[in-house]
Amino acid sequence: xxxxxxxxxxxxxxxxxxxxxxxxxxxxxxxxxxxxxxxxxxxxxxxxxxxxxxxxxxxxxxxxxxxxxxxxxxxxxxxxxxxxxxxxxxxxxxxxxxxxxxxxxxxxxxxxxxxxxxxxxxxxxxxxxxxxxxxxxxxxxxxxxxxxxxxxxxxxxxxxxxxxxxxxxxxxxxxxxxxxxxxxxxxxxxxxxxxxxxxxxxxxxxxxxxxxxxxxxxxxxxxxxxxxxxxxxxxxxxxxxxxxxxxxxxxxxxxxxxxxxxxxxxxxxxxxxxxxxxxxxxxxxxxxxxxxxxxxxxxxxxxxxxxxxxxxxxxxxxxxxxxxxxxxxxxxxxxxxxxxxxxxxxxxxxxxxxxxxxxxxxxxxxxxxxxxxxxxxxxxxxxxxxxxxxxxxxxxxxxxxxxxxxxxxxxxxxxxxxxxxxxxxxxxxxxxxxxxxxxxxxxxxxxxxxxxxxxxxxxxxxxxxxxxxxxxxxxxxxxxxxxxxxxxxxxxxxxxxxxxxxxxxxxxxxxxxxxxxxxxxxxxxxxxxxxxxxxxxxxxxxxxxxxxxxxxxxxxxxxxxxxxxxxxxxxxxxxxxxxxxxxxxxxxxxxxxxxxxxxxxxxxxxxxxxxxxxxxxxxxxxxxxxxxxxxxxxxxxxxxxxxxxxx
Numbered sequence: 001x002x003x004x005x006x007x008x009x010x011x012x013x014x015x016x017x018x019x020x021x022x023x024x025x026x027x028x029x030x031x032x033x034x035x036x037x038x039x040x041x042x043x044x045x046x047x048x049x050x051x052x053x054x055x056x057x058x059x060x061x062x063x064x065x066x067x068x069x070x071x072x073x074x075x076x077x078x079x080x081x082x083x084x085x086x087x088x089x090x091x092x093x094x095x096x097x098x099x100x101x102x103x104x105x106x107x108x109x110x111x112x113x114x115x116x117x118x119x120x121x122x123x124x125x126x127x128x129x130x131x132x133x134x135x136x137x138x139x140x141x142x143x144x145x146x147x148x149x150x151x152x153x154x155x156x157x158x159x160x161x162x163x164x165x166x167x168x169x170x171x172x173x174x175x176x177x178x179x180x181x182x183x184x185x186x187x188x189x190x191x192x193x194x195x196x197x198x199x200x201x202x203x204x205x206x207x208x209x210x211x212x213x214x215x216x217x218x219x220x221x222x223x224x225x226x227x228x229x230x231x232x233x234x235x236x237x238x239x240x241x242x243x244x245x246x247x248x249x250x251x252x253x254x255x256x257x258x259x260x261x262x263x264x265x266x267x268x269x270x271x272x273x274x275x276x277x278x279x280x281x282x283x284x285x286x287x288x289x290x291x292x293x294x295x296x297x298x299x300x301x302x303x304x305x306x307x308x309x310x311x312x313x314x315x316x317x318x319x320x321x322x323x324x325x326x327x328x329x330x331x332x333x334x335x336x337x338x339x340x341x342x343x344x345x346x347x348x349x350x351x352x353x354x355x356x357x358x359x360x361x362x363x364x365x366x367x368x369x370x371x372x373x374x375x376x377x378x379x380x381x382x383x384x385x386x387x388x389x390x391x392x393x394x395x396x397x398x399x400x401x402x403x404x405x406x407x408x409x410x411x412x413x414x415x416x417x418x419x420x421x422x423x424x425x426x427x428x429x430x431x432x433x434x435x436x437x438x439x440x441x442x443x444x445x446x447x448x449x450x451x452x453x454x455x456x457x458x459x460x461x462x463x464x465x466x467x468x469x470x471x472x473x474x475x476x477x478x479x480x481x482x483x484x485x486x487x488x489x490x491x492x493x494x495x496x497x498x499x500x501x502x503x504x505x506x507x508x509x510x511x512x513x514x515x516x517x518x519x520x521x522x523x524x525x526x527x528x529x530x531x532x533x534x535x536x537x538x539x540x541x542x543x544x545x546x547x548x549x550x551x552x553x554x555x556x557x558x559x560x561x562x563x564x565x566x567x568x569x570x571x572x573x574x575x576x577x578x579x580x581x582x583x584x585x586x587x588x589x590x591x592x593x594x595x596x597x598x599x600x601x602x603x604x605x606x607x608x609x610x611x612x613x614x615x616x617x618x619x620x621x622x623x624x625x626x627x628x629x630x631x632x633x634x635x636x637x638x639x640x641x642x643x644x645x646x647x
Contacts, residue, residue: 012433013403014412020620024430025061025295030188033057037431040441041511042300048447048469055084055445055472062291062325065098066257069424075470078497080488082470084260087282088644091255092264092283093164096324097124097401103303104329107353108153109337111203111345114352118153126153126246128253130161133245137224137238138194141166144266145641146190148172148181148212149312150199150334154228154242156321158194163264163283166256167191170278172264173311174199176605178211180627182218184313186270187278187479189221194242197229202336205396260284261476264320267419276628277486278479281422282472289423289473290322296444298357298386298413299430300326305383307331308359309346314606315419316359316390331355337364343371347379354383361391365398366540374405386411388428393515393607395537396437414439416515418501420491423473425465425501425515438512446471448508455495462531464519465505466498474499509525521611523552526561528589532611536594538585539563544574547601550592551615563592564614564638570597575647594646598637614638 016412021027030037033053035046053071059068069087076082080150087204099105100122108116118126139145145162149155149171149410170188172181173197185193195212200206209232216225216234224238231241256443264283264573268276294300306323307330310316323330339345342627350358368375374383387402387410394414413428416439434441442448447469452458478487494500500528504516516522516531523530532550539548547566567574575595582590602617603627613623617638626632637644 006117011435013399013436014408014410016411016431020411021431024299025301026299026431027065028296029057029061029296032061039107040432041095044442044444047444051445051469051471058288058292058296058445059085062295063289064090064287064291065095070232071469075553079499080474080491081469084470084472086260087259088260090284090287091164091166091257092287093127093160093253094255095287096128096160096322097253098325099302099327103327105324106153106329107305107331109331109333109349109353110152111200116153117353123153123157124253124507126157127160127164127576128250129246129248130157131164131253132248132250134165134167134192135576136248137245138211139167139191139432141258142169143191144170145192145194146170146183146185146188147194147312148174148208148583149194149228150174150178150196151310151312151317152334153330153332154362155194156332157311158180160225161253162253164253166258166262168263168266168280171312171317173313173605174208174211175201175206175264175311175630176313176457177627178218180605181211181215183275183627184278186218186220187275188266190219191221192224192226193219193222194226195228195232197227197232200335203339210589215460226320231617236462240576258283260472263476263522265317265422266479267422268313269317269419273577275480277490280476280479282476284588285472285474286318286422287322287325289421289471290319293319293424293427294323294326294328297415297424297427297429298388299401299411300328300357301436302327304328304356304385305331306356306357306359307333307355308388309337309351309361309364310359311606315422318422320359327354328356335627336369343368343373343376344378347375347381350384351379351381354491356383357386357388358384359390361607362389362394362398362540363392365389365394365402368539369398369401369405370543376405376407381407384410386413386430386468388413388415390415390417390424391606393517393533393537394437395533395540397537397541399436401432414515416503417443420501421471421473423468426505426515435510435512438508439514440513442511442513450505451495451498451500451511459509460506462504462506462516464494465501465503465515466495467501468498518611519592521551521615523550523561523590525552525561530561530590534586535561535563535582535590538582538590539578542578542581544568545578547609548603549609549611549614551611551618553615553618555593560593561590562594562596562618562641564596564598564601564641566600567597570595570647572647596641596646598634600631600634600637602632602634602638603630604628618642
């Protein structure tokens with residue numbers, strides 16, 4: 001009899017070594033709380049059933065500078081009415097400008113490469129000078145300061161100087177149109193505007209002096225303009241250059257202590273209905289959420305180098321900036337992620353500065369994958385410990401490709417949350433083994449669940465991603481008229497007392513997660529809910545397809561799936577191949593009824609494809625807030641879709 005046993009293949013793509021687990025922040029944190037780390041599900045249940053104890057422990061473990069007070073959490077009659085750390089006093093900038101003075105805290109790079117770095121001593125001095133300049137402009141606690149800034153060290157200094165005074169920061173990317181900028185920061189009535197007068201993208205320079213002048217005409221209450229570069233004179237407005245602002249003797253910043261729930265950031269959703277929602281986030285909630293995510297879930301250690309490819313309009317910009325609070329260095333990159341002569345430009349920089357945590361999007365990784373890039377053979381990536389991804393679900397095929405072509409011993413984490421919470425609901429962790437296509441776990445302190453239409457918790461079944469208990473980084477409010485009502489209606493109207501986030505998700509019996517995209521763009525052919533991400537997960541990996549968008553259109557009391565693609569030529573053969581692959585890799589229900597070729601797909605300025613705008617245009621209805629789109633002219637093809645040939 002043959003007694004040999006065939007070794008079973010591991011279901012995991014990556015498993016952390018015992019050494020990595022032992023040296024992780026999350027292990028040390030668990031020990032500091034007196035709770036066992038494993039099983040993780042138990043540790044997570046403790047974190048959400050003892051909210052005051054858990055978040056107080058995060059404060060202590062991260063060494064938050066400030067007065068914590070004796071009360072940490074006061075439950076309210078509903079989630080948004082709860083109170084966090086009512087006696088606490090702290091300053092955000094003080095918590096970021098910490099640690100050894102001689103260490104490098106930021107690198108600055110663009111399409112030409114790395115061209116500047118700064119130590120903590122130099123950064124503190126720069127913040128002190130900018131802070132003094134802002135004081136002379138009359139900025140004080142409670143004011144709002146705005147930036148139309150590139151992702152560089154000057155922009156970082158402006159942000160830190162603002163928050164050091166207890167003022168609130170909000171920013172836009174300089175590639176927004178005038179209307180897009182005004183629709184956002186016009187809502188907050190900033191006292192001072194920091195503005196770049198030029199930027200570059202795809203090695204092409206853009207002069208935006210006229211755009212900045214037009215913007216200032218629409219900002220009520222603006223008292224001063226500070227420009228990076230030459231001074232831009234505007235009649236009736238105090239205007240000065242960055243050098244003039246910082247021309248003083250200050251060398252050490254002071255820090256204005258503020259309450260835990262004092263406004264820190266105003267961020268904006270990029271939806272396509274009405275004005276973007278202006279979401280107000282707190283000092284304490286943002287800081288606690290970010291140090292928890294960085295240290296416990298991403299294992300960002302002291303002197304690591306954290307990078308996320310982002311512009312200053314996206315939530316991942318403040319998320320990156322907060323890396324300083326964990327005494328890591330951050331890489332600030334401005335420009336296109338790829339150059340005409342180099343798809344691997346960002347990885348050249350990663351090797352040069354020693355990036356440990358590389359943050360990006362599935363779209364960027366797909367570009368490399370389609371081009372056959374093999375980083376294992378071209379780059380050392382010796383320091384790289386972690387690859388992080390968000391903005392859209394990471395496709396199962398991308399998991400395999402990453403381990404085959406980037407690095408085998410790599411902590412890969414797809415993370416998912418939102419601008420509304422300036423953080424994440426589900427994340428990776430350095431102690432979880434990783435399965436293809438899955439997000440490892442619920443974030444600590446976040447009472448995440450997946451509910452069906454009855455409100456019952458479900459496993460191995462698609463449902464609504466929800467959070468059932470309060471957390472510190474919930475918005476303070478939405479700015480503007482009726483803001484509080486709009487905030488509550490957005491997240492609590494479907495299920496009173498429960499945050500319904502708007503994502504279609506599934507939790508596995510192992511309590512890992514799969515995100516299928518936004519619930520409001522969920523397809524419903526034949527009454528079966530289908531996530532658009534399941535279709536993109538196939539289509540995005542077909543080489544002939546450069547970009548795509550999928551949505552549903554009504555047909556005989558049902559819905560048909562419509563797929564629009566950017567390709568050289570849509571042939572019967574290509575359409576057949578698309579349908580065959582979707583049928584095989586997703587299901588027959590996912591197969592699009594009609595496939596159209598279009599010139600381009602509508603994207604937000606932050607790079608997200610906008611299914612809602614494409615569908616609305618195809619229905620012949622008005623797409624509100626086209627200023628949220630990077631390429632509003634793309635909608636014309638969708639308005640004419642019924643006249644176009646499909647296969």
